[in-house]
Structure formats: C-alpha cells, structure tokens
Amino acid sequence: MLIRTLSILGLLMAFLSTHAQESIHVIGRIDSAYSTEIRFIPQLDFVQYKNDTITVPIQEDGSFEVSLPLTGYTLFRTLLSREYVNLRGFPGDTVQVYLSEQHVDESYTVTGDNRTAALAAYRKGYEAYFAQLAPRxxxxxxxxxxxxxxxxxxxxxxxxxxxxxxxxxxxxxxxxxxxxxxxxxxxxxxxxxxxxxxxxxxxxxxxxxxxxxxxxxxxxxxxxxxxxxxxxxxxxxxxxxxxxxxxxxxxxxxxxxxxxxxxxxxxxxxxxxxxxxxxxxxxxxxxxxxxxxxxxxxxxxxxxxxxxxxxxxxxxxxxxFMPGKALPDFELLDLDGKPVKLSDFRGQWVSLEFWASWCGPCRVQAPHIRKAMEELKDAPIVFLFVSVDEDEENWRKAVEMDQLGGIHLRAQGLKAIQLKEYQLTGVPVSFYVNPEGVIAVSNPIQPMNGRMVQDWLKVIEVE
Structure with missing residues (x-):
C-alpha cells in the first residue's frame, strides 16, 4: 500500500546562540485521511537540503508527539502534502501543533504558554495582513x-x-x-x-x-x-x-x-x-x-x-558522461513486456530521454518533443524514453496521455539497479547517442526552446 507521508522540514538556523543542544517538545494532531507518519528533517544547510530524517508515526486519532533537538532560535518549515508553513521555535518550549491536510497554510495553529507559541500567533497575523495588502x-x-x-x-x-x-x-x-x-x-x-x-x-x-x-x-x-x-x-x-x-x-x-x-x-x-x-x-x-x-x-x-x-x-x-564517452548499456521491459537493451540500437542514432510521470518539466516538454519527432520522422533517429516511475499504472497513463511515439521502457525508480551506473538524482536527463553508442550531446537544450530539430540535424550532419 502506498504510504503518504507528512514532512516537516526544519531549517535549523541558530541566531545569536552557541548554547548546548537542547530540545523543543512538539505535541501534534493532524486532520488527514492519508498520512501515517510524520518526518522531522533538521535542515542544517538551506543551500544543500541534505539531512537525516526523524520519522514519527501518526496515531489512529491523528496525534503524534516528539522531542526535537534544537540549538538556539530555530526556523521550522512544516510541509504537508505539497503545502507548507514556517514555524519558529525556541529550545525548552513545549507546543501543541494542529494541521489539516486540506488547507495547511490556513489551518495550522500553535498553542502553548511560551515564546514559540506567541511568535507563531504573531507570524500568522503578519501573513494574513500581507495577504490583505497584496492578494494573489x-x-x-x-x-x-x-x-x-x-x-x-x-x-x-x-x-x-x-x-x-x-x-x-x-x-x-x-x-x-x-x-x-x-x-x-x-x-x-x-x-x-x-x-x-x-x-x-x-x-x-x-x-x-x-x-x-x-x-x-x-x-x-x-x-x-x-x-x-x-x-x-x-x-x-x-x-x-x-x-x-x-x-x-x-x-x-x-x-x-x-x-x-x-x-x-x-x-x-x-x-x-x-x-x-x-x-x-x-x-x-x-x-x-x-x-x-x-x-x-x-x-x-x-x-x-x-x-x-x-x-x-x-x-x-x-x-x-561528457561527449565522446560510451553510455553504459541497460536492459528494461517495454510496454509489451519485452526486454530491450540500449545496445540493440547500435548502428542507429538514439535520442535517449529519462523522465517520469510525476516530473513537471518532463511533462511540459512532451508536446515540444512530439512536434520535433514529427519534423524528424524521416531522420535516422530512434526515440527511446526511459521512465523512472515506480508505479507502472502511472507510467502507462502518462505515456497514453502524452501521445509520444518511439520506444518506451520503465525502470523502477531513480535508483533502479539497471541504471545504477547512470547515477541519476533527478529527471529529465537527456543524451543524443551516435551509432557507436557514444554520447554525441550530453544535456541537450530542452525541447521547449524549439531547438531540438536543428540541433539533431546539426549533430547528424557533423558526424
């Protein structure tokens, strides 16, 4: 069963403090039909966004409780589904937090007889005031x-x-x-x-x-x-x-x-x-x-x-993965369940695109790729699309919706063993591959810029 999670991103920023590490005690309740756990991520560096995660289960009645380590005055980013609010806290405080999954930014409340709760009330009033001053x-x-x-x-x-x-x-x-x-x-x-x-x-x-x-x-x-x-x-x-x-x-x-x-x-x-x-x-x-x-x-x-x-x-x-390097081979199943290797296309030009149904930029590019494919239909190019969707149904629905021709394969996630050597950390990722299986262009200009056709024709002509 797909477990939806609720994330609270803590962007830990100590202002004026070199105190020893302390804690803030958070008692919470979530109005949600989906979330089964809450994650606290101490965000020590807001530039890199790489941190360990503290996972806390949400009880059947929607409650949770946790003590989080803090060093000094701290900013928390509270993320539920795709919405978020910011909370600021002080070590030593105990606060009660309420959130609704439907309207996170409007529903959250923080109570308690301390600076954390008082500041949360002020911030909520401040944000409401700004919303009145400058409606969207x-x-x-x-x-x-x-x-x-x-x-x-x-x-x-x-x-x-x-x-x-x-x-x-x-x-x-x-x-x-x-x-x-x-x-x-x-x-x-x-x-x-x-x-x-x-x-x-x-x-x-x-x-x-x-x-x-x-x-x-x-x-x-x-x-x-x-x-x-x-x-x-x-x-x-x-x-x-x-x-x-x-x-x-x-x-x-x-x-x-x-x-x-x-x-x-x-x-x-x-x-x-x-x-x-x-x-x-x-x-x-x-x-x-x-x-x-x-x-x-x-x-x-x-x-x-x-x-x-x-x-x-x-x-x-x-x-x-710079031009002139050979791409690692891989074998994945296509829409019909048949195994396909990258090396199967030796002797042909290949437009290789890693994407996913959940990737906004990937989906935005689809109409532009479709238009370019139509203009390049007489060119000796195989269009190979490799999805990193973990959910097969989502992949198939996206392929049908985007109406892209070519050959479609699926790897089960960015970390799929078949793609290990590609070290994918996100999508879209693209390569233009020559008939010898060597990279001709790495990270080509995105199709939405209207350059895909002329870039491909240029690559083929140069070769």
Whole structure:
C-alpha cells in the first residue's frame, strides 16, 4: 500500500546562540485521511537540503508527539502534502501543533504558554495582513501590467506597510526574532521586485520585447552589503543575493559573469554558498570548458567540505558522461513486456530521454518533443524514453496521455539497479547517442526552446 507521508522540514538556523543542544517538545494532531507518519528533517544547510530524517508515526486519532533537538532560535518549515508553513521555535518550549491536510497554510495553529507559541500567533497575523495588502490576484495583475518602475513603487509600498506592522508589534516579540527580522528585512523586502522580470515575461508567455529594467530599479538593492556579514549565513540574505546577481544587467544571461560577480563582490559563507549553487548549475550545460578553472579552484579551496564533496561528485559524473564517452548499456521491459537493451540500437542514432510521470518539466516538454519527432520522422533517429516511475499504472497513463511515439521502457525508480551506473538524482536527463553508442550531446537544450530539430540535424550532419 502506498504510504503518504507528512514532512516537516526544519531549517535549523541558530541566531545569536552557541548554547548546548537542547530540545523543543512538539505535541501534534493532524486532520488527514492519508498520512501515517510524520518526518522531522533538521535542515542544517538551506543551500544543500541534505539531512537525516526523524520519522514519527501518526496515531489512529491523528496525534503524534516528539522531542526535537534544537540549538538556539530555530526556523521550522512544516510541509504537508505539497503545502507548507514556517514555524519558529525556541529550545525548552513545549507546543501543541494542529494541521489539516486540506488547507495547511490556513489551518495550522500553535498553542502553548511560551515564546514559540506567541511568535507563531504573531507570524500568522503578519501573513494574513500581507495577504490583505497584496492578494494573489492583485500581484498577478501588477506583475503582468506594470512597467518595471511602476511595479517597484507598488512593491515598495507593500514592504513599507509590512515594516510598519512589525514596528507596531515589536514590543511583544522575542529579542531573537527582533534581531532576525531587522537584519533580514532590508534583503527580503526586495524579493517581490526581483521576481518582476521573470513573472512579467511569463505572464506574457515570453512573447514580445522585454527590456532590462532601468538602473533606478536596482539602485537601493546595490546599497545592501554582500560582504562582512554575520555568521551563520541567513537564508533571506542568500535568497536575495542569488536572485539579485541573476537579474542585474551586467550578469543577466551569462553564468560565467555571475560567477565572476560573486567572486568580486561577496565573501565568507555567502560567497561559498553562492559559488556552490552556481557551479552546481553549470553541470546542466553541454560545454563546461570555460567553467572548469572555477570548478577546480573551488575544489582546491577551503570552502565547506560538504560543498566541495558534492561539486567533486558532479565533476566526476560530468567527466564520465561528457561527449565522446560510451553510455553504459541497460536492459528494461517495454510496454509489451519485452526486454530491450540500449545496445540493440547500435548502428542507429538514439535520442535517449529519462523522465517520469510525476516530473513537471518532463511533462511540459512532451508536446515540444512530439512536434520535433514529427519534423524528424524521416531522420535516422530512434526515440527511446526511459521512465523512472515506480508505479507502472502511472507510467502507462502518462505515456497514453502524452501521445509520444518511439520506444518506451520503465525502470523502477531513480535508483533502479539497471541504471545504477547512470547515477541519476533527478529527471529529465537527456543524451543524443551516435551509432557507436557514444554520447554525441550530453544535456541537450530542452525541447521547449524549439531547438531540438536543428540541433539533431546539426549533430547528424557533423558526424
């Protein structure tokens, strides 16, 4: 039986505290017809998101109870199904938490005679106030219709009112939260504006001419310091820096320029985190030649060991699956239950696509792949789709719905033994394979960009 789980992601961030490890006692009740266990994940690093999990069973009456280790003032992300809310807690407190699986963000309540419960009540009021100030429908309208500076003025007015709300309630708030909010608000207030460029384009279906916002749009953002920041690194500062560096005119559209900007304008933990995130994203590109010196320098640096380890793993994997390398063979069953090997197609070009029914980007690409396949129907290419769905019925339904031709195989999960050598950590993953079974293109440009046909014709012509 498929067990649906409820996850509480704890993003452990100690502010102003070097105390010994303590605990917060959580007594909870969940209104859910599906969840049978609750998971607590101490998220020590919000950049990597890799942590051990504490699993607690949910009783028949929906209750659960657990003591969680904390070090200082802590942010919890509470995730149930696909919704989440943030809670902040203090070691030594006992709180009662209620959640409904149907409306997590609206239903959650935290009670108790302590700072954790009082802060939860304040945060819920703060979020409700913001929802009134900027309803989702109004935000969408402004993102769609406003010019850049018009939207900046709208966003700034909202942020000024959020600051006023905080000031009006400041006397009743814990010292730790006051420090947190005052130190992070200058950064977090810019996030709504920084989302403008992408959201404006998306709401116009990326059709038309979208000039870069004027320099005045970024003026107050450039005044925020990205060096000499206190430790540990704050998630709001990191989020701002990552999005700011991605959107400013001097780096926009160039991963290399973003890396150079990070190196020139940040330091300490922020630089390490930004470089880790940016270098990881480069492994999705076809050609890493210009990035290899930066990758090698990062690996030789004194950056956090876990960052360097993950970059090293990605680097080794890239070298193993770069153009010119032979792909490992595998054997899987097709829709008719017949065994098919990758090596069965030696002598033919192969478009190899790893995907899954639950993968949003994979499914969005399907119409574009279908269109490209039609245009390439006379080309000597075999289209091979390998699903990593664990559920066979979901796989078959998705194949039928997407109406893609070609050959369809299924491996039972990303970690399926047949695909062990591919070291898959997610999908989609694609390869263009030549008749000798050698990679011609690794990580080709996604089909939704309309380049699949010309890229394939170019590859075949070059060969």
């Amino acid at each position: 429908e109004a935000q969408i309208q402004h993102y769609r219709d406003d010019e850049a500076m018009e939207f900046k003025a709208y966003s700034d007015s909202i942020q000024d009112q959020k600051w006023a709300y905080f000031q009006a309630h400041k006397d009743s708030l814990p010292e730790e939260y006051i420090h947190y909010f005052e130190s992070t608000f200058p950064y977090s207030r810019q996030m709504m504006s920084l989302n403008y460029l992408f959201n404006h384009k998306a709401l116009h279906n990326f059709q038309g001419d979208f000039p870069m916002p004027p320099e005045a749009f970024f003026a107050d953002m450039r005044e925020l310091p990205l060096t000499g920041l206190e430790s540990p690194l704050n998630e709001s500062v990191y989020d701002f820096a990552e999005k700011f560096i991605s959107n400013i005119p001097e780096t926009f559209g160039s991963s290399l320029k973003k890396i150079e900007y990070i190196q020139a304008n940040t330091d300490g933990e922020l630089r390490e985190a930004l470089m880790f995130s940016r270098l990881r994203s480069t492994f999705d590109m076809q050609d890493l030649t210009e990035f290899l010196p930066h990758i090698e320098a990062f690996l030789a640096s004194d950056a956090k060991e876990s960052y360097r380890k993950e970059i090293q793993e990605d680097h080794d994997k890239y070298l193993r």
